[in-house]
Amino acid sequence: MSDIKKTRVYPPKQCRELPRSKDSYPFSAADHLAEPIDLSAYGFEEREFIIKGNANVYEWPIGQEYPTIRTPDSPYCTRLLIRRPANPETFNGIVVVEPMNYASKYDRSIPGWGHCYEYYLERGMAWIGVAIRDVALEAMKRFDPERYGELGYPNPLPPEERGEPAKSYGHTSKDSENGLIWDMLSQLGALLKSDSPENPMAGYPVKKIMATAATGGDLSCYVRAIHPLHCLEEEKPVYDGFLIYMTGAPGMINQVTPKLQETDPRCLYYSEVPFIHVLTTGDMVGGGFHPDWAYMQRRPDADEPGKKLHRYEIAGCGVRAGYDKKRCVCREDVEKSQTPWREDVHYEYEFPVRYILRAANEALISWMMDGIEPPHSPLLEFEGAYPETVFVRDEVGNTKGGIRTPYVDAPLYRYREEGGASRLPDETIQKLYKNKDAYLEKVILSTVRAVQNRFLLAEDSAKVILEAVHERFPEEVTE
Numbered sequence: 203m204s205d206i207k208k209t210r211v212y213p214p215k216q217c218r219e220l221p222r223s224k225d226s227y228p229f230s231a232a233d234h235l236a237e238p239i240d241l242s243a244y245g246f247e248e249r250e251f252i253i254k255g256n257a258n259v260y261e262w263p264i265g266q267e268y269p270t271i272r273t274p275d276s277p278y279c280t281r282l283l284i285r286r287p288a289n290p291e292t293f294n295g296i297v298v299v300e301p302m303n304y305a306s307k308y309d310r311s312i313p314g315w316g317h318c319y320e321y322y323l324e325r326g327m328a329w330i331g332v333a334i335r336d337v338a339l340e341a342m343k344r345f346d347p348e349r350y351g352e353l354g355y356p357n358p359l360p361p362e363e364r365g366e367p368a369k370s371y372g373h374t375s376k377d378s379e380n381g382l383i384w385d386m387l388s389q390l391g392a393l394l395k396s397d398s399p400e401n402p403m404a405g406y407p408v409k410k411i412m413a414t415a416a417t418g419g420d421l422s423c424y425v426r427a428i429h430p431l432h433c434l435e436e437e438k439p440v441y442d443g444f445l446i447y448m449t450g451a452p453g454m455i456n457q458v459t460p461k462l463q464e465t466d467p468r469c470l471y472y473s474e475v476p477f478i479h480v481l482t483t484g485d486m487v488g489g490g491f492h493p494d495w496a497y498m499q500r501r502p503d504a505d506e507p508g509k510k511l512h513r514y515e516i517a518g519c520g521v522r523a524g525y526d527k528k529r530c531v532c533r534e535d536v537e538k539s540q541t542p543w544r545e546d547v548h549y550e551y552e553f554p555v556r557y558i559l560r561a562a563n564e565a566l567i568s569w570m571m572d573g574i575e576p577p578h579s580p581l582l583e584f585e586g587a588y589p590e591t592v593f594v595r596d597e598v599g600n601t602k603g604g605i606r607t608p609y610v611d612a613p614l615y616r617y618r619e620e621g622g623a624s625r626l627p628d629e630t631i632q633k634l635y636k637n638k639d640a641y642l643e644k645v646i647l648s649t650v651r652a653v654q655n656r657f658l659l660a661e662d663s664a665k666v667i668l669e670a671v672h673e674r675f676p677e678e679v680t681e
Contacts, residue, residue: 278354313448337373482519483593607658
């Protein structure tokens with residue numbers, strides 16, 4: 203990393219708060235979520251800002267180690283949604299920046315607020331959601347044209363020079379250039395670490411800034427291609443840590459360039475700052491909802507100067523979940539934005555990945571703050587060679603290897619790579635466990651191991667065991 207020519211980045215040109223009123227409030231406001239939350243009950247507040255600046259558009263040809271500038275100094279305007287302790291004295295110093303998921307064509311938080319909001323509230327952290335796609339900005343503009351009318355990532359090229367947008371992550375407009383987000387993210391990091399009066403965290407003692415996302419390779423692209431090129435004063439890093447959830451290969455560098463292919467050597471990247479990449483079973487091979495072949499991006503964990511990464515591979519965990527959906531904007535506001543409402547996810551059961559994400563947050567913060575290396579994840583087990591690689595499965599069909607929890611060590615469900623699970627037949631459960639006490643004994647032993655291995659927080663262990671206690675169990679097998 204030391205041989206890379208770095209460019210110092212500065213805060214965006216403008217950061218301005220958007221006032222809230224009864225008739226004009228933030229899209230995705232905490233009290234307008236699918237399950238509304240009263241932040242004041244936790245000593246938190248919510249504020250909304252827009253940031254404006256100029257950014258470069260990059261190109262990254264195959265075989266080129268790092269991107270180069272294609273179109274310089276182009277304007278953008280996006281919004282920030284901030285949730286933080288109302289009293290700066292209760293702030294723990296950690297800011298989480300989450301580039302928001304846009305697959306639903308409106309902003310959604312997944313690994314950050316979506317799964318870990320309770321963790322942030324309990325620890326007094328600040329969370330910042332930032333809009334990174336034109337489709338999400340357009341939804342906000344339809345929701346409240348006066349409040350959000352100036353938002354946009356406008357395409358700086360003349361209309362006749364604009365190519366067809368790549369389809370890696372769904373529909374986007376020729377009039378937009380989502381490649382402007384890279385410099386924006388760096389400028390945002392610079393703003394949050396600055397002493398500017400426009401810093402939305404002014405008055406809060408910021409210690410570290412981490413970024414987390416599940417956005418189809420966008421944050422992967424930033425970590426691999428852009429963050430190494432940027433710095434603050436004295437070549438200090440813009441961000442202090444990264445936690446990426448799902449997907450493997452870095453995404454689209456600009457509007458018309460597809461994401462990297464799974465066999466591209468640029469996918470085998472590390473970070474100069476602490477970096478944890480959490481992967482589901484649905485990300486690992488081809489096919490399905492996330493045919494991303496993260497299996498092909500396996501490389502050894504590292505904690506060296508300028509080379510840091512720990513990969514978590516979670517046994518049993520699928521791609522989609524309903525838990526985070528409850529933390530996104532409510533149906534009424536989605537429909538007001540003239541965006542189709544994606545029905546709630548209703549699974550018979552879903553893998554509670556939030557517990558592992560909470561532990562991953564804890565591990566990343568310890569790594570950033572104290573240099574304590576995260577645990578090493580066991581690898582999921584496979585057989586066959588690419589592209590015919592398949593999972594090795596246990597007797598009930600769940601994936602073997604990987605991060606182990608009671609959900610796969612003492613299963614009552616068969617988990618799907620796409621998400622959700624089906625309960626095992628009573629006859630199968632009776633073959634696995636003589637009675638409920640035997641089942642609970644396995645749950646407790648697996649829970650203790652997960653806590654010892656730092657893949658589960660001690661504070662969450664009681665929740666996991668209590669859930670098992672309340673599980674329906676077939677009639678006990680008699681001698």
